[in-house]
Amino acid sequence: MKTCTKCGKTFEDSNFCPACGTEVKDAPKAENGYTESDIKDNKVFAFLSYLGPLFLVPILAAPKSKYARFHANQGLVLFLAELIIALPVELLKWLNNYVFNVIFSKVFEGWLNIVPNSIGFCVDLIGIAAGALGLVLAVIGIINAFQGKANELPFIGKIKILK
Numbered sequence: 735m736k737t738c739t740k741c742g743k744t745f746e747d748s749n750f751c752p753a754c755g756t757e758v759k760d761a762p763k764a765e766n767g768y769t770e771s772d773i774k775d776n777k778v779f780a781f782l783s784y785l786g787p788l789f790l791v792p793i794l795a796a797p798k799s800k801y802a803r804f805h806a807n808q809g810l811v812l813f814l815a816e817l818i819i820a821l822p823v824e825l826l827k828w829l830n831n832y833v834f835n836v837i838f839s840k841v842f843e844g845w846l847n848i849v850p851n852s853i854g855f856c857v858d859l860i861g862i863a864a865g866a867l868g869l870v871l872a873v874i875g876i877i878n879a880f881q882g883k884a885n886e887l888p889f890i891g892k893i894k895i896l897k
């Protein structure tokens with residue numbers, strides 16, 4: 735959609751305003767297809783997308799920005815991916831601390847403690863690895879956001895929830 739610079743009328747598919755005939759050129763676009771003004775005006779919203787639940791800010795505050803929306807989508811996907819990993823990890827930690835640990839130390843009188851200890855170690859390791867990966871992806875997204883790039887994140891960037 736274009737907006738006439740003279741009379742303010744909006745229109746599509748023409749280089750001339752249907753109301754007053756003024757020539758309206760396409761807004762300048764960066765290499766990646768987003769307009770330069772969109773990128774410049776919405777970098778901060780793009781950045782916020784990668785700070786956990788703050789992906790909601792660009793969705794609510796810059797709904798017309800394609801650039802902010804691209805990054806909000808990636809922030810949303812990253813947030814969901816972290817949740818999907820964190821929930822079973824936390825559940826397994828809880829089970830291990832309050833169920834497996836109790837069974838193995840009470841019922842088997844301690845001599846099989848290696849089982850809950852090993853489970854606890856693995857679960858902690860998965861949690862730390864997932865957290866570190868999430869942090870790396872967020873940093874990549876933030877750098878892209880400030881550089882005016884709309885690059886897909888590794889692994890999860892192809893998933894589109896926000897159109």
Ligand SMILES: [Zn+2]
Nearest residue numbers: 738741751754
């Ligand atoms: Zn006009």
